[in-house]
Amino acid sequence: MWQRCRVLMVAIIALVISQQALAGQAWDSYKSRFLMADGRIIDTGNNGVSHTEGQGFAMMMAVMNNDRSGFDKIWRWTEKNLRNPANGLFYWRYNPAAADPIADKNNATDGDTFIAWALLKAGNAWHDDGYLQASDSIVKALVEHNVVNFGGYRVMLPGAKGFNLNSYVNLNPSYFVFPAWQDFANRSHLVVWQTLINDGQKLLGKMRFGNTQLPADWVSLYADGHVAPAKEWPARFSYDAIRVPLYVKWFNPTSPLLEPYKAWWGRFSRTQTPAWVNVTTDDPASYMMDGGLLAVRDLTMGDLPAGEPQITSQEDYYSASLKMLAELAR
Secondary structure, eight states: OHHHHHHHHHHHHHHHHHHHHHHHHHHHHHHHHHBOTTSOBOBTTTTTBEEHHHHHHHHHHHHHTTOHHHHHHHHHHHHHHHBOTTTSSBOSEEOTTSSSSOOOOOOOHHHHHHHHHHHHHHHHHHTOHHHHHHHHHHHHHHHHHHEEEETTEEEEOSSSSSOBOSSEEEEOGGGOOHHHHHHHHHHHOOHHHHHHHHHHHHHHHHOOBTTTTBOOSSEEEETTSOEEEOTTSOOEEOTTTTHHHHHHHHHOTTOGGGHHHHHHHTTSOGGGOBSOEETTTOOBOSSBOOHHHHHHHHHHHTOOOSSOOOOOTTOOHHHHHHHHHHHHHO
């Protein structure tokens, strides 16, 4: 009996160690592909620019892989180069090839959210009040500069400028990072975060367009409370909106909000699933999902393979990021 228990315990320890090693290998592969020596994450699919989305994603990956030195490197570069002293948020895009690397002084709330969320996780994991204070400051700035009441809902605008057009506001549903908002609610005890979660889920329930019943990457919310695909962008469920089921699944694995995605993807075999679809015309992409898109599909459908994500040498930044985030969500 004792021998069997000992064998079982050794097996369990070996499994835990192997899973940690696998996660570390994927993170090491990610860093070797996309992390510069100074802490900048490069978007290899977008001419080598950087943005707060990538910095925040990587900070979260570093925390979850217990890589404090990597985390600090990424955070230091982000704070030094992207912090906007006027509002406490972050310039969304950095182009090292431009005369002015930060031509657009706006923020992107998904990037700000991930940076603040990663700092919160880091502060708790490594018992560092400095991280927690930095997170609290960003969270406060998000509420002050990006959260509005509109059309009967409390919403977070995608950036501080350019999205409130008086008769309607443009929203990006992939910026509804529900698990982060829940952690902000738990720490701050501010009602605003729970209201954002509740209203965000209500809005996702209304963002079911065409025969696909899927949201568009960008959606307009009008003063009377109705929603429609935003006319300023193609009406596609595509590379932005793919993150909607990712964050819903991360927040609540059994959420009924996942059903439209399961129904749409369930129409196709895994390797013959269109990469995107126009939610107004129902016209699909002529090419199929692969890489990180498939990882989100697999996560949503409950089919994400066991083991570490495989970050290949051909993989671009966004595909690799989706693979890593899908694994964290699981």
